[in-house]
Amino acid sequence: MSEADPRAASDARTPPVAVWQILEKLRGRDLTDWRLAEVKGRASVEARNLNNGIPFGWYPIDLSADLAKGEVKPLHYFAKDLAMWRGEDGQVRVVDAYCRHLGAHMGHGGKVNGNLLECPFHAWRYDGNEGVVKEIPYARAIPPQVKRKCVRTWHVVEVNRWIWVWYHPEDADPLWEVAALPEATDPDWTDYEVHEWNVWGSLQNMAENGVDFAHFKYIHGTADVPQGDLRWGEWGRGADVKAKMGTPMGEVDGLISYDTMGPGQSWTRFTGISETLMIACLTPVSEDHVHARFCFTQPKAQAEGPMGRLAKGLIRDICKQFDQDKVVWDRQKFERSPIICDGDGPIPQFRKFYSRFYAQQD
Structure with missing residues (x-):
């Protein structure tokens, strides 16, 4: 031709x-x-007029098959560090990554304890649904500040063989x-x-x-x-x-x-x-x-x-x-x-x- x-x-x-x-x-x-x-x-975000914020919605973060039961993964999306794990019950949970104790990133070296996420630094164990510390194995008592919600928890669903999280800058509930x-x-x-x-x-x-x-x-x-x-x-x-x-x-x-x-x-x-x-x-x-x-x-x-x-x-x-x-x-x-x-x-x-x-x- x-x-x-x-x-x-x-x-x-x-x-x-x-x-x-x-x-x-x-x-x-x-x-x-x-x-x-x-x-x-x-060019910078400001020079390109991209500083409008991130739109809210459901976003895919990983293939379901790529997160095994008992596995922990670090993620970085929405300009945030996150920790994701699949509990022994098979449910996926996602929280903001940093431990409220001394700031360890729980996605790096953290492990699953039952359905809780255990921090790699001092084994503080977080509930991914309530966002509270449930166990501190070396302490007689859990500080009251972390017995109530102390880390952000994320809405998670598994659809179409993907793991999805709901992002909203004001942490509002899903709209669809x-x-x-x-x-x-x-x-x-x-x-x-x-x-x-x-x-x-x-x-x-x-x-x-x-x-x-x-x-x-x-x-x-x-x-x-x-x-x-x-x-x-x-x-x-x-x-x-x-x-x-x-x-x-x-x-x-x-x-x-x-x-x-x-x-x-x-x-x-x-x-x-x-x-x-x-x-x-x-x-x-x-x-x-x-x-x-x-x-x-x-x-x-x-x-x-x-x-x-x-x-x-x-x-x-x-x-x-x-x-x-x-x-x-x-x-x-x-x-x-x-x-x-x-x-x-x-x-x-x-x-x-x-x-x-x-x-x-x-």
């Missing part, structure tokens, strides 16, 4: 966009390292539930294929991408600007986006149907090339750092059958598109008063909707 061939622009596997120049030589381990490496020299997706636990669908990124930008800029229809052509190389039928709910939103998709056998009509529940749970169903569910697990580490994990599952009959190569190719292409977006997000500023034109998509409507997830609004 010649460089001037007009069909070239219709094949999304060969993006004719500037960001690809940054990515075209990255393969294998180099690409994986780039996805996770810190971006040096980026995590949406359960039937494919995530369907034995006829594959186990998760997980891909991971660190994005050095804001969760809101990333979310706004979903209603920015024009960028699909100029960042991802789609044949045209896709049109979307939008859905707006109280805490969730979604869209059905029709787009031409390039394949080795030519263009096919594709449907990309995505939904969100709050700022931390997003899922997309792809049809046209291979039926695919992508669960996007997006968790803010700080105001300018998002830990992103994509979990893909597909019908085993497709993924392991004659169409398996196309199914795998679709996953690679979705990840490639996220790579392309990341090049922009890593240095993107939040424009508080953007100049919008008629082809941009419903960005003002999106911003009005998204503002509900900030506890303190201007």
